[in-house]
Amino acid sequence: MSHRQLSAAGLEVAFGRREVLRGADLEVPRGKRLALLGANGSGKTTLLRTLAGSVRPEGGVVLVDGAPVRFDRKGLRAHRQVVQLVAQDPDDQLFAADVYRDVSFGPLNLGLSDAEVRRRVAEALQLLSIEDLAERPIHELSHGQRKRVAIAGALAMAxxxxxxxEPTAGLDPQGVDEMVAALERLLVARTTVVIATHDVDFALWWADSVAVVVDGRLRHGSTTDLLADADLVAAARLRLPTALQAAAELGLEPTGIRDVSGLVAAVRSAASRVEGVA
Structure with a gap:
């Protein structure tokens, strides 16, 4: 699926007098995990909505394969077959009586054949491991189930x-595990996945790269390098990930440390080197 390149150059978005994005640039790595980080109110959601075509920027451009997205009806219809956005609150997107009808809504509006709609819905439900929910009324679903149904509806648009x-917000630990498993299946299916979050520990563990929103602009780069940058993290009103904070206090290089197990491995490696010298 991830054969198209999504990027943005010089995005400027304001709501009234409040500037949210000020010259934001981003190239989304194809077929990879990208975490978009920033404090609440920093502009993460606005950036996602702009990339999805839901917000038209006052300046700059959103591009697909280097071509600017057109914000007329035809252009947005084409763009939404390339890029889909799932909101933090699934109830903002779910409106049909049951799961099957909700997931099939987008493909039906594309004018696809009944057979193609059924194929897409079945594939989306399978990827999210919610085939058993197909006939369930939306109002009977848990919060985590509704989140996965909302993602399935986006996936059915291929x-x-x-x-x-914030796909893991409001989920209990089991719900987070189920969501992560679903995201991994998307990556196997070669869908590029971008997650907006302020959970630095999750981003360090999950993402191939991160983009940090600071003062309406973006810094995009290596997950470990950026999240180990204390000045950048502080400027974004975040905190150092727990594993990297512990590594810094122990005088360890952050390279390769993505979680507690990586920290333990780094400590053991350092201890072995000390023993070898001794």
């Missing part, structure tokens, strides 16, 4: 890029 706003 996008190359899936933008997710």
């Amino acid at each position: 996008p190359c890029v899936l933008l997710l706003d």
